[in-house]
Amino acid sequence: MTTNVSPPQRRKFLFTMLGGLGALIGAAFAWPVFRFLSPIETDGSGDKVIVARGDVAGGKAHFFQYQGKPAVVLQPEPGEFVALSAVCTHLGCVVAWQEQAGEFLCPCHGGRFSAVGQVLGGPPPSPLETLAVELEGDQLKIG
Amino acid sequence: MQPIKWLVDFIDVRLGVKDIYTKELSGYLLPRNVNVWYTLGAVLIVLFKIQIITGILLLMFYVPHADKAFASVQYIMNEVPYGWLFRMLHAVGANVIMIALVLHMLSVLFMGSYKGRREFTWLTGFTILNLALGLCLTGYLLPWSQLSFWATTVATDAAGAIPVVGNYLVEFLRGGPTVDNQTLGRFFALHVVGMPLVLLGLIGAHLFCVKRRGISSPPFGKEYKASQELPFFEHEKHPDGIPFFPNYFVKDAAVISFFIAFMLAIIFYAPGMFFPESAFQPADPFVTPPNIKPEWYFLWAYQTLKIFPSEIIGLGVQVAFMTFLALLPFIDRGPERRPAKRPLFVPCYVLGILLFVAISLWGPDSGVALLSGYLWSQAWSCYRFLPQVWPPSPSVCNATPACPVISVRRLPIGRPACTPPTASPVTTVTAATRPIWPWPRTRTRASSVHRSTRTSRNSAAAATSGFSRPTVPEPMAKRLPRAARSASSVTAITPSRRPASI
Numbered sequence: 001m002t003t004n005v006s007p008p009q010r011r012k013f014l015f016t017m018l019g020g021l022g023a024l025i026g027a028a029f030a031w032p033v034f035r036f037l038s039p040i041e042t043d044g045s046g047d048k049v050i051v052a053r054g055d056v057a058g059g060k061a062h063f064f065q066y067q068g069k070p071a072v073v074l075q076p077e078p079g080e081f082v083a084l085s086a087v088c089t090h091l092g093c094v095v096a097w098q099e100q101a102g103e104f105l106c107p108c109h110g111g112r113f114s115a116v117g118q119v120l121g122g123p124p125p126s127p128l129e130t131l132a133v134e135l136e137g138d139q140l141k142i143g
Numbered sequence: 144m145q146p147i148k149w150l151v152d153f154i155d156v157r158l159g160v161k162d163i164y165t166k167e168l169s170g171y172l173l174p175r176n177v178n179v180w181y182t183l184g185a186v187l188i189v190l191f192k193i194q195i196i197t198g199i200l201l202l203m204f205y206v207p208h209a210d211k212a213f214a215s216v217q218y219i220m221n222e223v224p225y226g227w228l229f230r231m232l233h234a235v236g237a238n239v240i241m242i243a244l245v246l247h248m249l250s251v252l253f254m255g256s257y258k259g260r261r262e263f264t265w266l267t268g269f270t271i272l273n274l275a276l277g278l279c280l281t282g283y284l285l286p287w288s289q290l291s292f293w294a295t296t297v298a299t300d301a302a303g304a305i306p307v308v309g310n311y312l313v314e315f316l317r318g319g320p321t322v323d324n325q326t327l328g329r330f331f332a333l334h335v336v337g338m339p340l341v342l343l344g345l346i347g348a349h350l351f352c353v354k355r356r357g358i359s360s361p362p363f364g365k366e367y368k369a370s371q372e373l374p375f376f377e378h379e380k381h382p383d384g385i386p387f388f389p390n391y392f393v394k395d396a397a398v399i400s401f402f403i404a405f406m407l408a409i410i411f412y413a414p415g416m417f418f419p420e421s422a423f424q425p426a427d428p429f430v431t432p433p434n435i436k437p438e439w440y441f442l443w444a445y446q447t448l449k450i451f452p453s454e455i456i457g458l459g460v461q462v463a464f465m466t467f468l469a470l471l472p473f474i475d476r477g478p479e480r481r482p483a484k485r486p487l488f489v490p491c492y493v494l495g496i497l498l499f500v501a502i503s504l505w506g507p508d509s510g511v512a513l514l515s516g517y518l519w520s521q522a523w524s525c526y527r528f529l530p531q532v533w534p535p536s537p538s539v540c541n542a543t544p545a546c547p548v549i550s551v552r553r554l555p556i557g558r559p560a561c562t563p564p565t566a567s568p569v570t571t572v573t574a575a576t577r578p579i580w581p582w583p584r585t586r587t588r589a590s591s592v593h594r595s596t597r598t599s600r601n602s603a604a605a606a607t608s609g610f611s612r613p614t615v616p617e618p619m620a621k622r623l624p625r626a627a628r629s630a631s632s633v634t635a636i637t638p639s640r641r642p643a644s645i
Contacts, residue, residue: 032225036200040223 048143056081056140061097066143070094071131073142076102076115083142084117085129095128104128164388172384173391174360180250181358181391182398183243189399190240191346195339197233201226205285207331209324212287213425231410237279238417239406241440244272252471252492255480256359259370259379262472264352269469271345274338279438281334284327290419292426293435295330296322297445304454321428357381362480369478442503450502 005013049066051073056062061074063086070086074097086094086104093108103120104113112120117128134141155161173181204223206215219226248268251257257265284295299316303309318325357379360366371377385391409416421432437445448457467474475488482489 032228033200035224036226036229037203038224 048141051140051142053135053138053140059099059102061099064142066131071142072097072104073131073133073140074115081133081135081140082116083131083133083140084113085131087128088113088124089119089126089128090122090124168388168392169386171387172381173358173387174366174381174384176361176364176366177358177385177391178361178363179394179398180246180254181361182395183247183250184353185395186399186402187240187243187247188346190236190243190402191342193232193236194240197229197236198335198339200229201233202335207285207327209287209327209426212285212327216286216288228410231414232406235406235409235417237282238438238440239402239409240275241279243402244275245440248272249492249496253482254359254362255370255475255482255485255488257472258475258478258480259356259359260372260376261352261356261359264349264356265472266469267345267349267352271342271349273465274342274345276440278334278338278342279440281330281338283438284322284330285334286422287327287426289421289424289426289430289432290435291422292322292428293421293431294437295326297435298437298441299326301444301448301454301458304448304458306455323428359480362482367481370480371478372476439503443499446502446505450505 047067049064049071051062051064056073056075058075058078061072063070063072065071066083066085071083072086072095073081073083075081084104088095088106088108088111090106090109090111093106095104095106095111095113098105102115104115104117105111106113106122106124109123111122111124113124113128114120117130119125119127131142151160201219204215204219204226206212216230219230221227251265251268280295280298284291299313299322302312302316305312314320316326317323318329355378358381359370359379360368360381417438421435424432436442444461447461448454451457451460477485479485
């Protein structure tokens with residue numbers, strides 16, 4: 001049987017097939033590497049963080065980890081609890097609680113936030129993220 | 144094709160890559176009768192690259208501390224997506240590298256390719272083999288399992304046979320009187336940085352020697368030429384040979400593919416081949432597991448120490464043998480390379496291989512251990528790939544005295560459990576000692592049980608070891624309906640709640 005396919009055409013076909021196969025094999029190896037390097041997913045079951053009420057004294061702040069990020073809970077008024085993300089909305093530094101002034105201060109660029117997370121001054125473009133707080137007996141359920 | 148051609152021209156104008164291609168690939172001629180054994184060098188380069196890539200990936204999660212190493216490896220195997228794959232590629236790859244290295248050395252010996260002023264090529268290659276053994280030894284300790292701990296204890300203890308400095312040398316190797324965190328630290332540093340750097344340098348030197356001196360032609364057929372030892376340097380050319388690319392490259396690619404397939408076949412079909420049960424138990428310096436022994440490529444040396452009445456004699460024999468091998472090109476100066484024309488060499492070669500195999504299998508349990516490891520892995524493969532036979536009939540169940548504990552993981556929800564005989568070793572295996580197998584999350588409801596059990600076990604292991612990682616969720620559970628999820632959580636068999644019959 002004769003064929004009209006020229007050698008360059010055969011070569012092109014061969015390279016295309018080999019290229020496609022190589023891409024498939026490459027993808028088969030690249031996908032596990034990508035998944036391995038990707039952040040591990042959470043199912044949300046660990047969303048709520050429990051803090052003992054006794055750890056949050058009046059006028060003081062209690063820092064903890066929430067979903068891998070720093071967060072803070074404080075009691076500005078007796079029996080009133082506020083939980084906030086402790087990450088400054090400017091460039092991601094962690095804010096510090098100024099007990100005397102009753103406000104948060106970002107040590108990086110001087111951003112100031114009120115006890116409920118509102119911007120008081122400095123470069124932060126938005127308030128601190130607020131987290132839900134639920135008081136159950138002697139425990140605070142945050143998140 | 145036009146953009147590719149444009150890109151190649153763009154680079155070529157600046158770097159002259161076409162010239163390199165012509166000189167090093169299409170214009171690099173190999174002997175016309177070159178055979179498949181010549182591909183092992185390329186195979187080894189690819190395998191070493193896989194080791195480097197998987198090693199870097201494992202480093203992201205591995206914690207080189209005696210209190211956390213085991214838990215971190217379990218975390219990689221069971222929680223990190225595809226962590227099991229990269230760890231298995233690394234561990235099985237090390238064994239496959241040793242196989243390829245030994246085959247490479249044996250083929251060079253058989254074809255007399257070390258002859259003809261190729262002493263440097265041989266010496267660099269032989270050093271690479273020894274360095275690879277060192278990498279295996281140092282890497283073996285890192286999982287900090289019972290196997291790692293005691294195999295390293297035995298291996299480092301062998302140095303104590305050296306007169307005068309033996310005891311000091313043992314402590315020097317370990318960084319203390321016993322294998323401890325200090326040992327782990329130095330082995331880790333050597334395994335991850337020190338030895339790979341030297342290895343890369345040696346591979347470069349080896350390739351330089353091969354390229355500079357020229358590849359030897361196989362000592363078969365009409366094209367055979369005896370090796371020449373000229374008093375001056377000469378690059379061995381093959382003007383009537385075949386181009387490396389594409390002709391020989393295809394053969395290289397085929398054998399590389401074969402080795403990768405071989406490696407993947409072990410990982411998927413016999414994952415327990417190189418992992419005895421003690422590899423799944425955390426290191427305990429106070430309990431030596433029975434029949435502990437080194438990896439298969441160290442068995443010959445291990446047995447040699449035991450065969451002779453004195454360890455120093457055994458050690459001396461090993462040193463003498465390795466020195467002889469290293470200096471072989473300086474000892475065997477004859478120009479003849481054809482095996483049929485080397486009546487002294489070939490019998491020694493065959494007997495040497497037989498001796499290596501026989502000594503390795505000699506120990507009271509060495510051969511048995513290899514076989515049982517294989518059978519264990521086969522048993523697991525059956526469970527993995529033949530789920531439709533579950534549940535087995537009572538006769539099948541009773542005929543399986545060692546109904547493995549991993550059957551817990553294969554237990555589909557709502558089906559009757561296999562009840563092995565009371566004397567089954569399963570009942571004696573505790574949660575901490577149960578092997579955690581390197582299987583990914585399977586897309587079955589049974590995997591929820593499997594995973595719940597696993598997570599509980601890992602949490603327990605993490606708690607005891609002080610290693611803590613955030614609890615990793617069950618992604619597959621999310622894909623199930625809520626009712627099924629709750630059902631799976633109710634049915635989940637945790638180590639403490641596991642029915643006694645399982």
